[in-house]
Amino acid sequence: MQFFLEVLLGGLLSGIMYSLVALGFVLIYKASGVFNFAQGAMVFFAALTAVGLHDMGLSLWLAVPLTMAIMIVLAVAIEKIVLRPLVNQAEITLFMVTIGLTFFIEGLAQAIWGASVRKLELGIEDVPLEFLLDNAGIAISQFDLVAAGIAFVLVAALAIFFSKTKVGRALRAVADDHQAALSIGIPLQQIWVIVWGVAGFVALVAGLLWGARNGVQFALTFVALKALPVLILGGFTSVPGAIVGGLIIGASEKLAEVFLGPYVGGGIEGWFPYVLALLFLLVRPEGLFGEKIIRRI
Amino acid sequence: MDTGRKIGDVILSFENISLSFGGVKALTNIGFDVREHEIRAIIGPNGAGKSSMLNVINGVYHPQEGEIIFHGKHRRDMNTYESAKSGIARTFQNIALFKGMSVLDNIMTGRNLKMKSNFLLDAIYWGPARREEIEHRKKVEEIIDFLEIQHIRKTPVGRLAYGLQKRVELGRALAAEPSILLLDEPMAGMNVEEKQDMCRFILDVNDQLGTTIVLIEHDMGVVMDISDRVVVLDYGKKIGDGTPDEVRTNRDVINAYLGVAH
Amino acid sequence: MFYREAGQFKATYAEDSQIFPIRQDRIGMAIILLVAFVAVPLFASPYYFSAILIPFLIFALATLGLNILTGYAGQLSLGTAAFMAVGAFASYNFMLRIDGMPILIAFMLSGLCAAAVGIVFGLPSLRIRGFYLAASTLATQFFIVWCLTKIGWFTNYSSSGVITAQQIEILGYAFDTPMSKYLFVLIVVSVMALLAKNMVRSNTGRSWMAIRDMDMAAEVIGFRPMRTKLLAFAVSSFYCGVAGALYAYAYLGTVEPEGFSIEMSFRILFMVIIGGIGSVLGSFLGSAFIVLLPTALNVMFHFLEKDLGLELPSGISSSVELMVFGALIIFFLIVEPHGLARLWQIGKEKLRLWPFPH
Structure with a gap:
């Protein structure tokens, strides 16, 4: 039972990481209707840039804000060069364009910083929390807990940003109806830049946390791919959905790997989330928290 | 206007049709019938439930209550495939053509239920598939001639003007050689000339092929001119039913609809 | 001037619905085939066959x-790659486990295996669309590769x-x-390309395009979405499966x-x-x-x-390759969503007048 709890908690905590990546997807999808496949590449790019700057001798306190500035520049460039010419195109075209973006950003990151794995030290040790180990006998990584805490703060901050600020309200208006938002004078382009900037920020946080845990490397983009089943579970438009979906995927893939894996040769973590999401789709295509789509003719 | 065509028996009728989406009632206790060879119009203000009614007829929407009697069979609802199979074709309010295909291909799709070929024969395209393709092409060319769109037969429909697209959509529906043709605002957004053309096509189809036509239209002049009988809906309820003259003098109808203008 | 159809009148619908209704196109195609079947084998070096021509043809098929x-x-x-894997490993097992299995039959059967898998993984398409479907096809990718890795039987416990x-x-030959493999691949790919062209220009292709362009209207006309979509999955997977088999047999020789x-x-x-979305030529x-x-x-x-x-840093070429791929995708989707095939068509239309301005 203790072991089960340990696996479950470990899974939930890594699930929070998925949630973070998924959050970036949801933000962009809500505001611009673009399913941004490149979110994973942005995570990779942000982490690699931060680490790269750090390795050049900058302190993290300098490297991280600088990376954020670069992410904003990237957001502006994406909006200007890629998205603006494709306004009003089919969703699927926009989706494919973000696949191209993925390759471009991944290539760019490696062209600038090289393809080798880089280590990132955030100063939080990845050791079991002694308090829990002593009292409950459960090994939970201190690092994971801190990461979860950061993720929680981030989500809370975003929630406040969306509900309390003027920009946040404009964002929600845009999410509801582009045309209507335009007609009352909300500058769509600016909103998009803001959203992509925020998504870049989320990517940076996710990238730093993932990178500190597993090293900053190309494999990060595969981790980010796992955000897709998270979105299917949670619904593409729901922030709480991204969180809950991430937790479910994180926990279930770990449980499946540990308890089911040995019977089938292991390695099922690689596909379990996708198959889970696929089965889920057949039952509830709109996701846990997504809006039901009524099709009209 | 009288062409000697004979209006026949009732071939399609509805009793107490009710349809709702979530809690919103779109149709309430609608009942009317359609006779063979007639032109039956459904009119009413925006949001009266006209399109919903058409969608019930060919099985896109499924009413929660009521009965549809078609070809003597009593049933709760239709399904799209069966309704197409039994000779119901339609056009849409917002043109629903296949944008990536040419005019010719669009109209050819209308013949799909009459084609027997399968994908293996199609792949070989020698013998039966080719013969069938050409045979149907002939039929489609007749429709193209009838609608006077020969010059655009190889143009992708996405590039055509609105009025022409409407014509192509009518062609696609006609290609199925339907016994009942449902037209959802065939003349919306057209200029006078285009409307006249469209009226002529509708009357010719009805007259020469004997096709029964159920149409929704906003242009009252047109409706009163070409239809044999008119159903009036308002807020999902039926408020009038009869010949154009009867409907014109119906108090409820005037209050709800026509009265606004006069 | 040189590419124009003036004076070429079609007297029958059969003539009008040929694959290449214009004479110049027919001549062009004949020249391409002649080059591919005769000139290339005469003049190309083994390097070209195995490094460029064979992978080009196989990927064109996929x-x-x-x-x-x-x-x-x-x-x-x-x-897509997962379906290719199914084809490669299926034909390997057919050849391995059935004595005297003719290779062409093995390829056919492996294509059918891929088609069956395609139908199973195409089932979600009946309920979901767009990128939901794209995301769910990732399940195909990871699950199938995992199966082939973990279930020893597929790799004969290697x-x-x-x-x-x-x-x-084939028949003792x-x-x-490299040259004979090239010719083998060329024949398979040419035949399958012809079959595909025939499918897409007849009712089967129209049913696919109708579902693609406006599925509700397609249904109202009498196309059955389930049958149409699953057929597309099956045929598509069949092609990918055969491409996968060729990839293993005629290109790499050993695969994992x-x-x-x-x-x-x-x-x-x-x-x-x-190449061009919705174009056979574009695939090539x-x-x-x-x-x-x-x-x-x-x-x-x-x-x-x-x-x-x-002085270039090591590994830069693969990074730049990624960037170029990405940039090209973005460029084509923005500037010419119908790809090279459409550019080719525009070029031909220009040629009708060239060298005269009008």
Whole structure:
């Protein structure tokens, strides 16, 4: 039972990481209707840039804000060069364009910083929390807990940003109806830049946390791919959905790997989330928290 | 206007049709019938439930209550495939053509239920598939001639003007050689000339092929001119039913609809 | 001026519905076939066969497969390589386990296996669309590769998971030189391309395009969405499966499941986008482009390093390759969503007048 709890908690905590990546997807999808496949590449790019700057001798306190500035520049460039010419195109075209973006950003990151794995030290040790180990006998990584805490703060901050600020309200208006938002004078382009900037920020946080845990490397983009089943579970438009979906995927893939894996040769973590999401789709295509789509003719 | 065509028996009728989406009632206790060879119009203000009614007829929407009697069979609802199979074709309010295909291909799709070929024969395209393709092409060319769109037969429909697209959509529906043709605002957004053309096509189809036509239209002049009988809906309820003259003098109808203008 | 159809009148519908209704196109196609079947085998070196021509043809076939699904039927898939893997490993097992199995039959059967898998993984398309479907096809990609890796039977319990394809032999003739393999692949690909062209220009193709363009209207007309979509999945997977078998038998010789990675699936999707969505010709153009691009980049980097003496960091060429791929996709989707095939068509229309201005 203790072991089960340990696996479950470990899974939930890594699930929070998925949630973070998924959050970036949801933000962009809500505001611009673009399913941004490149979110994973942005995570990779942000982490690699931060680490790269750090390795050049900058302190993290300098490297991280600088990376954020670069992410904003990237957001502006994406909006200007890629998205603006494709306004009003089919969703699927926009989706494919973000696949191209993925390759471009991944290539760019490696062209600038090289393809080798880089280590990132955030100063939080990845050791079991002694308090829990002593009292409950459960090994939970201190690092994971801190990461979860950061993720929680981030989500809370975003929630406040969306509900309390003027920009946040404009964002929600845009999410509801582009045309209507335009007609009352909300500058769509600016909103998009803001959203992509925020998504870049989320990517940076996710990238730093993932990178500190597993090293900053190309494999990060595969981790980010796992955000897709998270979105299917949670619904593409729901922030709480991204969180809950991430937790479910994180926990279930770990449980499946540990308890089911040995019977089938292991390695099922690689596909379990996708198959889970696929089965889920057949039952509830709109996701846990997504809006039901009524099709009209 | 009288062409000697004979209006026949009732071939399609509805009793107490009710349809709702979530809690919103779109149709309430609608009942009317359609006779063979007639032109039956459904009119009413925006949001009266006209399109919903058409969608019930060919099985896109499924009413929660009521009965549809078609070809003597009593049933709760239709399904799209069966309704197409039994000779119901339609056009849409917002043109629903296949944008990536040419005019010719669009109209050819209308013949799909009459084609027997399968994908293996199609792949070989020698013998039966080719013969069938050409045979149907002939039929489609007749429709193209009838609608006077020969010059655009190889143009992708996405590039055509609105009025022409409407014509192509009518062609696609006609290609199925339907016994009942449902037209959802065939003349919306057209200029006078285009409307006249469209009226002529509708009357010719009805007259020469004997096709029964159920149409929704906003242009009252047109409706009163070409239809044999008119159903009036308002807020999902039926408020009038009869010949154009009867409907014109119906108090409820005037209050709800026509009265606004006069 | 030289490319015009003036004076070529069609007297019958049969003439009008040929694949190449214009005489110049027929002559052009004949020349291409002549070059492919006669001139290339006479003059090309083994390097060209095995490094460029054979992969070009095989990827063209896979691209055609994906194009049927995505370009014609409008169902986006990110699991193409998985279907190729099914084809490769299925034909390996047919050849291995059934004595005297003719290779062409094995390829057919492996295509059918891929088609069956395609139908199963195409089932979600009945309820979901667009990128939901794309995301769910990732399940295909990862699950199938995992199955082939973990279930030893598929690889005949090879400890490394690598299989070595048997020799291609038809009626006692062994296709063991690069040139003979090229001719073998060329024949298979040409025949399948012709069959695909026939499907997309008849009712089958129209049913796919109708579902793609406006599924509700297609249903009202009498196309059955389930049957149509699953047929697209089946035919598409069949093509990918045969391409996978050719990939193992005529191109690499030895393959492992991980070789059919998600990168390969993306690469094939790129071939579709760059070549032309919904175009048979585009599948070939896209494949040629993407197969040649890395070679061209290598030549360029070689030139920069050797002749200009630039110091380039190691691994830069693969990063730049990613960037170029990405940039090209973005460029084509923005500027010419119908890809090279459309550019070719525009070029032909210009040729009707050239060299005169009007």
